[in-house]
Amino acid sequence: MEKAILVKSEELRDYCQRAFVKFGFDNEDAKTITDVLMAADMYGIDTHGSQRLEMYRQHINKGFVKVGNKPSVAHETGISAVVDGNQAMGQVVSKYAMDLAIEKAKKSGVGMVTVRNSNHYGIAGYYSQLASKEGLIGISATNSFRVVVPTFGKKPMMGTNPIAISIPAEPTEFFFDIATSVVACGKVEVRNKKGINLPVGWGINEEGKDEVNPQHLFDNIMNREGGLYPVGGSSQLFGSHKGFGFSLLVEFLTGVLSDGTTSNHTEEDGMMGICHYFMAIDPNLFGDPKKITKKWSTYLQEVRDSEKAYGQERIYTHGEKEKETYQERIKSGIPILPKTIEEMKSLAKELNMEFGINI
Amino acid sequence: MEKAILVKSEELRDYCQRAFVKFGFDNEDAKTITDVLMAADMYGIDTHGSQRLEMYRQHINKGFVKVGNKPSVAHETGISAVVDGNQAMGQVVSKYAMDLAIEKAKKSGVGMVTVRNSNHYGIAGYYSQLASKEGLIGISATNSFRVVVPTFGKKPMMGTNPIAISIPAEPTEFFFDIATSVVACGKVEVRNKKGINLPVGWGINEEGKDEVNPQHLFDNIMNREGGLYPVGGSSQLFGSHKGFGFSLLVEFLTGVLSDGTTSNHTEEDGMMGICHYFMAIDPNLFGDPKKITKKWSTYLQEVRDSEKAYGQERIYTHGEKEKETYQERIKSGIPILPKTIEEMKSLAKELNMEFGINI
Numbered sequence: 001m002e003k004a005i006l007v008k009s010e011e012l013r014d015y016c017q018r019a020f021v022k023f024g025f026d027n028e029d030a031k032t033i034t035d036v037l038m039a040a041d042m043y044g045i046d047t048h049g050s051q052r053l054e055m056y057r058q059h060i061n062k063g064f065v066k067v068g069n070k071p072s073v074a075h076e077t078g079i080s081a082v083v084d085g086n087q088a089m090g091q092v093v094s095k096y097a098m099d100l101a102i103e104k105a106k107k108s109g110v111g112m113v114t115v116r117n118s119n120h121y122g123i124a125g126y127y128s129q130l131a132s133k134e135g136l137i138g139i140s141a142t143n144s145f146r147v148v149v150p151t152f153g154k155k156p157m158m159g160t161n162p163i164a165i166s167i168p169a170e171p172t173e174f175f176f177d178i179a180t181s182v183v184a185c186g187k188v189e190v191r192n193k194k195g196i197n198l199p200v201g202w203g204i205n206e207e208g209k210d211e212v213n214p215q216h217l218f219d220n221i222m223n224r225e226g227g228l229y230p231v232g233g234s235s236q237l238f239g240s241h242k243g244f245g246f247s248l249l250v251e252f253l254t255g256v257l258s259d260g261t262t263s264n265h266t267e268e269d270g271m272m273g274i275c276h277y278f279m280a281i282d283p284n285l286f287g288d289p290k291k292i293t294k295k296w297s298t299y300l301q302e303v304r305d306s307e308k309a310y311g312q313e314r315i316y317t318h319g320e321k322e323k324e325t326y327q328e329r330i331k332s333g334i335p336i337l338p339k340t341i342e343e344m345k346s347l348a349k350e351l352n353m354e355f356g357i358n359i
Numbered sequence: 360m361e362k363a364i365l366v367k368s369e370e371l372r373d374y375c376q377r378a379f380v381k382f383g384f385d386n387e388d389a390k391t392i393t394d395v396l397m398a399a400d401m402y403g404i405d406t407h408g409s410q411r412l413e414m415y416r417q418h419i420n421k422g423f424v425k426v427g428n429k430p431s432v433a434h435e436t437g438i439s440a441v442v443d444g445n446q447a448m449g450q451v452v453s454k455y456a457m458d459l460a461i462e463k464a465k466k467s468g469v470g471m472v473t474v475r476n477s478n479h480y481g482i483a484g485y486y487s488q489l490a491s492k493e494g495l496i497g498i499s500a501t502n503s504f505r506v507v508v509p510t511f512g513k514k515p516m517m518g519t520n521p522i523a524i525s526i527p528a529e530p531t532e533f534f535f536d537i538a539t540s541v542v543a544c545g546k547v548e549v550r551n552k553k554g555i556n557l558p559v560g561w562g563i564n565e566e567g568k569d570e571v572n573p574q575h576l577f578d579n580i581m582n583r584e585g586g587l588y589p590v591g592g593s594s595q596l597f598g599s600h601k602g603f604g605f606s607l608l609v610e611f612l613t614g615v616l617s618d619g620t621t622s623n624h625t626e627e628d629g630m631m632g633i634c635h636y637f638m639a640i641d642p643n644l645f646g647d648p649k650k651i652t653k654k655w656s657t658y659l660q661e662v663r664d665s666e667k668a669y670g671q672e673r674i675y676t677h678g679e680k681e682k683e684t685y686q687e688r689i690k691s692g693i694p695i696l697p698k699t700i701e702e703m704k705s706l707a708k709e710l711n712m713e714f715g716i717n718i
Contacts, residue, residue: 315510
């Protein structure tokens, strides 16, 4: 793999903002989309940051994303809503839906919002964090293109179906953002670029057998034939049915509860059809929020301080790595692969705007 | 391992009911406890059925369980509550708490109830199913004795921390009931009895190294030194941090939100201190429940009908195995190990009652 180039975060942010305005989004929507991408880049979730610009470009050009469309409420109660994304950009839809969940939680203690007819929404954790920044417990989940197989199946019937949960804590918020597949697609791509075989247990090929060749599995994923295993791998020996169950749960919360699309029916009829789920909970429902945060923070510290496994020096709780990467990248910049830089230059040309990033 | 003996379910139910009455529980509490144990036995979750009588006997005799105590509400809103278990039997506390969550969900759309100062509550899925039997979505989780290590840790800081989710579906309800550890403790015990080594990735010993000897790991678990890995195993390669995160989430929902005890502080001060979380959601919050159930059932059927991996003949969705085992055991009886039969005979003697099971 070629060496990444360090780019200043303000310059990258400015580039993204300008690009999305050029695509036709208003300033506010462009800011929302940029914010989500930048959060991924700043947290070190590089697969979901600005390197995804090329994917979004394709989704916009193919008409999956309808630029300028806005989400609307299809069904609503004091503590819940179903939002129709109206094929708007996933980030725009999702910010709207989570804000609605937060508003309900502040008023009624809890807000649960499901979303249909949306698009790829970036990192799940961006939205759960919108809630935790307000002192609430935040949950975010989404289905996606079909790339994950059921336990004992070979046809992808679920998406990577991430679940993110953010809970206020000191000194570092609990920030849990995971795919319910054994790994994210990006991990296979990285191994492919490096030319390293995959371990048995990441994915299955079109013949229904374990696949260790990264190019082959990547093609499987792209062709929606074979795909990734759920967390727990291929068999019940390590809990494949557990990851499978969490993945089905995400399909229920997103595609089913929104009267939308399950992952096996995405990319049909010229629509992406991705669905989301957002939830915000006010800790006041259970007592004094300060006391709850203190107890939670104490427990997480006890976990971090507990005895280490042989050869290990540190136990990370969820959110620590992201926080440290953020602090590092504010200082040193964001590493962007040369290939992504080229894509960004080409996009600037297509959009008839300055590249504007010093490299 | 010795061959199990088939026992008629009515006889086993009658035995349990009589035993718990002899322990001093009133008829209603004895029925609740018996119901939970029988559900496990009928569903084939044998580790959590009547073979646990010996453990409950010990917990009662040690004073962890206060026979006759009843749970009480410590904090309450229209959609939430914190229940104090007052060291009553876990099943009694949990039936009470889930019933409260169901009542709130029927009235206000959702009910979230956390519980502190309780005891071992049996299978998590019994309680989530109380909700789904009423057409609601049910969630149940509990922390437990400390037996699971953090990713990169060797000291058990979490319990096996099961999560159960029940969602109405045709022809078979979605019934998801899993430990967030890679396997349940019972699986190590079974391998030990059979004399088969464990696969690398189930557990870690007191030196912080992978342990494959089942007796050694079982001792580690009993001594709370070393223990089981989270789902995903020992490293991030297969997603250990994912299981770890779900396990921490359970600690938050149970021990923290109830102002109770996290698993690393259970079994202190003569108390078990186990904490639970229960939630019920009315699908009416999101639209027509019949339409939701139909869409969910269709999707689950599509998953079951999808192409199989090489050498596999069937994809099970969660709840099918339990349903089939139930139907089988109604007809043929419940297999009980000779060792358990002996314990039950001895317990009958201790309680000065008839054994009353034909074997």
